[in-house]
Amino acid sequence: MAGHSHPNTKTPASAAPARSARKKIKWESELSRMNPSPALAARLPDWLLPAVLPALLLGGCAQSTATPPRIDLTPAIQVLQRESSSRHASLRAVSMESVQQLHQPAAERLIAVGLKDSSPMVRFTAAMVAGRRRMVSLEPRLKALRVDPNASVRVAAIYALARLGDTARMNELAGMLDSADPVVRANVAMVLGRLGDRSAIPLLLTRANDPNAAVRLAVTSALARLGYHRAISSIIALSLSVYAQDHLAALSTCRSLQNPLAVNVLLAGLRDPLPAARLIAARGLGQRGSVLGESIATYYARGPDAHLRMLAALALGSIPVAGNTTRLAHMLDDANPRVRIAAAAGLIDLHHLATIAARLRTHNR
Numbered sequence: 593m594a595g596h597s598h599p600n601t602k603t604p605a606s607a608a609p610a611r612s613a614r615k616k617i618k619w620e621s622e623l624s625r626m627n628p629s630p631a632l633a634a635r636l637p638d639w640l641l642p643a644v645l646p647a648l649l650l651g652g653c654a655q656s657t658a659t660p661p662r663i664d665l666t667p668a669i670q671v672l673q674r675e676s677s678s679r680h681a682s683l684r685a686v687s688m689e690s691v692q693q694l695h696q697p698a699a700e701r702l703i704a705v706g707l708k709d710s711s712p713m714v715r716f717t718a719a720m721v722a723g724r725r726r727m728v729s730l731e732p733r734l735k736a737l738r739v740d741p742n743a744s745v746r747v748a749a750i751y752a753l754a755r756l757g758d759t760a761r762m763n764e765l766a767g768m769l770d771s772a773d774p775v776v777r778a779n780v781a782m783v784l785g786r787l788g789d790r791s792a793i794p795l796l797l798t799r800a801n802d803p804n805a806a807v808r809l810a811v812t813s814a815l816a817r818l819g820y821h822r823a824i825s826s827i828i829a830l831s832l833s834v835y836a837q838d839h840l841a842a843l844s845t846c847r848s849l850q851n852p853l854a855v856n857v858l859l860a861g862l863r864d865p866l867p868a869a870r871l872i873a874a875r876g877l878g879q880r881g882s883v884l885g886e887s888i889a890t891y892y893a894r895g896p897d898a899h900l901r902m903l904a905a906l907a908l909g910s911i912p913v914a915g916n917t918t919r920l921a922h923m924l925d926d927a928n929p930r931v932r933i934a935a936a937a938g939l940i941d942l943h944h945l946a947t948i949a950a951r952l953r954t955h956n957r
Contacts, residue, residue, distance in 0.1 A: 723752030785814025909938025
């Protein structure tokens with residue numbers, strides 16, 4: 593689910609395989625499955641109905657005088673607590689990442705445990721989440737990670753502390769961008785992009801021609817997040833490639849770009865021949881207030897492919913359409929642990945959206 597490189601992921605020293613050897617997209621005809629349901633507005637929750645048309649057109653926040661639905665997060669939290677103790681580090685890491693929108697004490701407890709995990713992957717993810725959420729209570733533990741034996745974990749700790757106002761170690765990122773490990777270089781680029789400081793653009797440009805394809809993508813994505821127009825153009829160009837990997841990379845980046853062109857890429861992604869690309873686009877549009885990808889997510893949530901069910905659960909969590917809470921609740925019992933985690937994350941996201949709607953309603957009274 594993350595857009596970062598995990599610190600114990602092995603990346604080949606050479607760049608990606610030659611383009612001629614990369615898998616091309618196999619076009620398939622599933623337009624009837626991709627088209628949004630004509631009765632979609634009828635299934636929108638009451639608290640969104642006054643904003644149906646703006647939402648369908650990627651308009652602003654939903655507002656209403658009705659009461660948003662209450663979502664019991666207890667089963668979702670239980671799933672994440674259980675999977676955070678898995679013997680598989682990747683499942684523990686994804687569980688940590690899934691609590692980003694959980695504004696309950698359980699979230700900080702999970703992250704606190706993750707910061708002391710034996711796996712660098714889990715420590716890295718926990719530190720990133722602590723930074724995004726600005727978990728002040730975990731600052732002492734984050735400071736301890738500045739001397740972690742794993743370089744990517746140190747990168748995440750520097751990021752988290754910077755989010756808390758401690759920028760004492762920020763200069764270290766410049767040297768780490770020249771690390772011999774491409775995973776470290778990619779994570780430094782990702783962190784610089786997420787911090788949002790445009791003064792990092794010249795530094796990132798020094799790695800624009802990195803010999804490793806994953807690092808080049810991370811640098812381009814970071815530059816695009818910082819509003820560097822040439823990088824944004826490069827991401828748009830990736831979305832027009834004939835290669836499936838390029839589509840997935842472009843859509844994943846466009847989910848986080850605050851740029852009108854990114855919306856066009858996501859809209860086009862709803863008709864991408866690759867199911868995973870359609871689901872990423874559906875989630876990205878949902879995060880912008882559009883329900884256009886709801887039928888796509890619903891279709892693949894019932895499918896046989898566990899990876900697509902996982903992506904569908906994440907997409908459903910961004911689309912507050914009536915019935916999605918029930919769908920995600922059922923997916924908590926999926927046979928695949930990654931789907932269960934994604935369903936828990938989706939329910940947490942829907943609860944977060946309902947909370948925002950309630951605050952807007954109160955503010956506008």
